[in-house]
Amino acid sequence: QVQLAESGGGLVQAGGSLRLSCAASGRTFSRYAMGWFRQTPGKEREFVATISLSGGVTYYADSVKARFTISRDNARNTVYLQMNSLKPEDTAVYYCAAGGLRSWSRPDEYDYWGQGTQVTVSS
Numbered sequence: 001q002v003q004l005a006e007s008g009g010g011l012v013q014a015g016g017s018l019r020l021s022c023a024a025s026g027r028t029f030s031r032y033a034m035g036w037f038r039q040t041p042g043k044e045r046e047f048v049a050t051i052s053l054s055g056g057v058t059y060y061a062d063s064v065k066a067r068f069t070i071s072r073d074n075a076r077n078t079v080y081l082q083m084n085s086l087k088p089e090d091t092a093v094y095y096c097a098a099g100g101l102r103s104w105s106r107p108d109e110y111d112y113w114g115q116g117t118q119v120t121v122s123s
Contacts, residue, residue, distance in 0.1 A: 001026070001112070002024050002025060002026050002028070002029070002032060002098045002111075002112045003024065003025040003026070003112070004022055004023070004024050004025075004096050004097070004098060004112055004113065004114035005022065005023050005114055005115070006020060006021070006022045006094065006095065006096050006114045006115065006116060006117040007020070007021050007022075007023070007117060008020040008021050008117060009093075009094060009117030009118045009119045010118075010119070010120070011120045011121075011122065012086055012119075012120070012121055012122070013121070013122050014086060014087055014088055014121055014122065014123050015085060015086065016086050016121070017082070017083060017084045017085075017086065018083045018086065018119060019080060019081070019082050019083070020036070020080065020081040020083065020094055020096075020117060020119070021078055021079075021080055022034070022036075022078065022079045022080070022081075022096030022114055023076075023077060023078050024077045024078070024079070024098065025077070026077070029074055029077040029098075030053055030054075030074040031053060032053065032098040032099060032100070032103075032112075033050060033051065033052055033053055033098070033099050033100065033101060033102075033103040033104075034050065034051050034070075034072055034079040034096060034097070034098055034099075035047070035048075035049065035050040035051075035096065035097045035098075035099065035103060035104075035105075035110055036048040036049045036050075036070060036079075036081045036094060036095070036096055036097075037094070037095045037096075037097060037107060038090075038092035038093065038094045038095070038119075039092055039093050039095065039116075040091065040092045040093075045095070045107045046061070046092075047061050047105040047106070047107070048060070048061055048064055048068065048070075048081070048094070049061065049064065049068055049070040049081060050070065050103065050104055050105060051070045051071065051072050051079065053101065054074075055071065055072045055074070058070050059104065059105065061105075063089075064083075064090075067083065067084050067085045067086075068081060068082065068083050068084070069081070069082040069084075070082075079096055081094070081096075083119070086119075086121045087121060088121045088122065088123045089121075090119060090121050091119060091120050091121050092118075092119060093116040093117065093118050093119075094116060094117050094118075094119050095113055095114055095115075095116045096113075096114045097110035097111075097112060097113050097114070098110060098111060098112040099111050099112075
């Protein structure tokens with residue numbers, strides 16, 4: 001089992017940057033694909049980015065492509081989401097998730113979830 005804990009959220013002005021971190025417990029972190037999702041009240045959880053077990057493959061939602069970068073450090077059991085050029089519409093609770101080899105962009109493909117970190121972008 002994997003336990004995930006996000007950090008790094010906060011309040012930032014439009015155009016600014018934030019770096020989210022997600023620390024995983026356990027010794028099997030490198031066996032999981034990792035994803036970032038976000039959710040706003042009344043809406044379904046939305047895919048943001050995913051990264052493969054070794055970090056060699058990444059995939060992004062069109063809405064964040066070229067602005068956000070997902071990365072991972074398997075030695076530190078941590079996945080990151082660097083968010084640049086933030087927009088008010090990026091405001092959401094951001095969740096990291098761990099899944100199997102074939103986890104991609106759907107929430108139901110992931111097995112473990114963190115509790116989320118709030119990101120608020122002011123205009």
